[in-house]
Amino acid sequence: MPSKSTSSFKDGRISKISEATISRLPAYYRALTQLADSAQVRVSSEELAAITGVSSAMLRKDLSHLGSYGTRGVGYEVEFLRYQISREMGLNHDWPVVIVGVGNLGRALAHYGGFGSRGFRVVALVDSDQTLIGTKVKCGAEGKTVDLLVHALSDLEDVIKETNARLGVVATPAESAQGVSDRLVKAGIRSILNFAPIHLSVPDGVDVRKVDLASELQILAFHEQRKAV
Amino acid sequence: MPSKSTSSFKDGRISKISEATISRLPAYYRALTQLADSAQVRVSSEELAAITGVSSAMLRKDLSHLGSYGTRGVGYEVEFLRYQISREMGLNHDWPVVIVGVGNLGRALAHYGGFGSRGFRVVALVDSDQTLIGTKVKCGAEGKTVDLLVHALSDLEDVIKETNARLGVVATPAESAQGVSDRLVKAGIRSILNFAPIHLSVPDGVDVRKVDLASELQILAFHEQRKAV
DNA sequence: ACACATTTGTGCAAAAAAGCACAAATCGTC
DNA sequence: GACGATTTGTGCTTTTTTGCACAAATGTGT
Secondary structure, three states: OOOOOEEEEEOOEEEEEOHHHHHHHHHHHHHHHHHHHOOOOEEOHHHHHHHHOOOHHHHHHHHHOOOOOEEOOOEEEHHHHHHHHHHHHOOOOOEEEEEEOOOHHHHHHHHOHHHHOOOEEEEEEEEOOOOOOOOEEEEOOOOOOEEEEEEEHHHHHHHHHHHOOOEEEEOOOHHHHHHHHHHHHHOOOOEEEEOOOOOOOOOOOOEEEEOOHHHHHHHHHHHHHHHHO | OOOOOEEEEEOOEEEEEOHHHHHHHHHHHHHHHHHHHOOOOEEOHHHHHHHHOOOHHHHHHHHHHHOOOEEOOOEEEHHHHHHHHHHHHOOOOOEEEEEEOOOHHHHHHHHOHHHHOOOEEEEEEEEOOOOOOOOEEEEOOOOOOEEEEEEEHHHHHHHHHHHOOOEEEEOOOHHHHHHHHHHHHHOOOOEEEEOOOOOOOOOOOOEEEEOOHHHHHHHHHHHHHHHHO
16 A cells, blocks of 8 residues: 555645554444434444444544544544544545446445435446346445446446546455456546556556455455464 | 564574565565476576566565575575475464455455465354355365355354464455454464554554555555646 | 543654665676 | 675665544533
8 A cells, every 4th residue: 555645625624544544434433323323412432433343533634634523521423523534535526437237246345224314426437248248237236226327338438427437346256356447447537446456557656455355255264264363 | 574584593593584575475485486387496596586576686685584595506496495485474384264255355255266376265254244144155276166154253262272373364345444453363363464454553562564555546546646747 | 610531632652664874795897 | 816896685764554541522411
């Protein structure tokens, strides 16, 4: 992970938020959403930290990078803090997502409800398999499903242009992943979520996050093996 | 991530491998497998680093923690290094895996080929949905598929005992994840891969790795938003 | 208005991770 | 068998991340 710290302008000053902090913000956001759903108004750093599994000191320091949104002696207002995090993370925007590779995993991702709920909207499915192209796949979880046509891989650039997709998900086999990535980048995509078990080379300015299921199991196996000794 | 360094005995001495190193070993292993498949005999740290997307210095330091398996002026023997990593990570063992939650994601994981190839074997599927229990689900990728019966969640403990499952995968909705986790732990599972978007509380000695799809997208969105400024 | 109980925000220290630079070891060649 | 070209292994430095401890700020009760 190339942990560059990101800088931005907030009320005039330049604030730097470390990569480690950013990676924890989604968990805070989710916990706050959960608290808001149960109508809780205030929360202490101690409580929020317990829910998200971090130390309260770390939580406070993380939040302090966003601004001073808590009240000493009291805690944080759930809704207010939630809004601040969502704004900082761009979750109030709309994020059109294109999924390349409509195999088992791609389909599971398309169905996945967690995306739609937070500004992420699967707007296009692309695959190279002739038997899949032209078929329709249900996207989104219960309540708000949309049938999406599977487009041909050769139409990738056009599909991205038409749908204005900003985020690309690579759910193809390892062999085709780099090629797909190159075309996504050429089509203007600068943020890629990669499920293929391979390192993607991308030019500067393009972010890639990797989710590697087999690696995770291997890491677990490593620890499991150590326990047995 | 509570990055405790793991210590083990290797040829008499105590070796410590940092969590950061461990998390990169699967990538090295995969690259070496790929090189071995293409019949390459030797590889330099520079080349292997390029494939896996790390710096060559970091790669060498990572590998040096396993032992001195390279030859100065020459590089590393692909097969030999691959074997050493697989041994260190316990990939020559057999790792029976139980998947709890046979929704879209659980099914995709069951189908996923990357597991079977490296000692991981899905031996049991468990769900609470009455309409799923008793049905059969294809496990494994092309070549070596097995039909597995979906067991009732109430039989979780028995299933684990019978199949000797060592690794647990939680692919349930967030609401049921903690309960499932508790029961996995009680049944003797000490390594859990969690796909539910929630922090799992587990006793000491139990490892949890979390894969959070929505979080990954949110982190991408954060960076994407910053780019626009 | 003042003492007191909370809880945040943060300066400082410790630990972990990454990066640099080069000595040590090896191979091929003359 | 010595020399030069490589390439590993590693000590040292820098950066990043985490953890600790407490002052500063707020609300409460008298």
